[in-house]
Each structure stands twice: as C-alpha cells, then as structure tokens.
Amino acid sequence: MADLLNVKNLQVKVEEKEILHGVDLTVNRGETHVLMGPNGAGKSTLGNALMGNPQYQIVGGQILFNGQDITTEQSEARYVPVLPEPARGTGHHPR
Numbered sequence: 882m883a884d885l886l887n888v889k890n891l892q893v894k895v896e897e898k899e900i901l902h903g904v905d906l907t908v909n910r911g912e913t914h915v916l917m918g919p920n921g922a923g924k925s926t927l928g929n930a931l932m933g934n935p936q937y938q939i940v941g942g943q944i945l946f947n948g949q950d951i952t953t954e955q956s957e958a959r960y961v962p963v964l965p966e967p968a969r970g971t972g973h974h975p976r
C-alpha cells in the first residue's frame with residue numbers, strides 16, 4: 882500500500898523554541914490515525930507544521946504527501962480536497 886503521508890525526522894520550532902524533535906509518521910491510503918497525548922506534547926504543532934502555518938518553522942526533516950516533497954511549500958500549495966472513500970465494492974463515491 883502506497884504512503885499517503887510520510888513525515889521523516891521532522892523538527893519544528895516556534896519563536897526560537899524547538900517543539901518537535903525528530904517526529905516520524907507514515908499514513909497509508911485508507912488508514913485513519915489519531916494523535917493522542919498530554920497537553921504540550923506537540924500534537925497541534927505537528928498539525929500546524931503539516932498544514933504550512935508560517936508561525937511554525939520547519940528546521941529539519943521532510944514531509945512527503947503522495948510522494949511529493951511539500952516541506953517548503955506555502956500553505957496554499959498544500960491544500961488538497963478530500964473525497965470520501967468509495968463505498969466498498971461499488972467503485973462509486975457516496976453522494
């Protein structure tokens with residue numbers, strides 16, 4: 882199964898403070914992942930970095946989406962419309 886999202890050794894800082902220190906994450910097509918953890922663990926920081934929020938500076942690592950490196954892309958370039966998965970066995974998207 883092909884990787885939809887692959888995060889490699891991601892390091893992110895906000896206002897000169899490094900928040901994420903080498904995060905790795907792989908999400909394959911059709912998978913659902915949940916990020917859980919205590920306050921201050923970096924869940925929101927990861928989300929903001931993945932979406933290209935300019936307040937979150939990526940200082941190391943790589944973000945691949947559909948095999949394409951989006952690490953340095955602006956947030957507008959990272960927008961991808963999400964369609965629901967086709968109903969199993971039909972090949973058609975629900976309406």
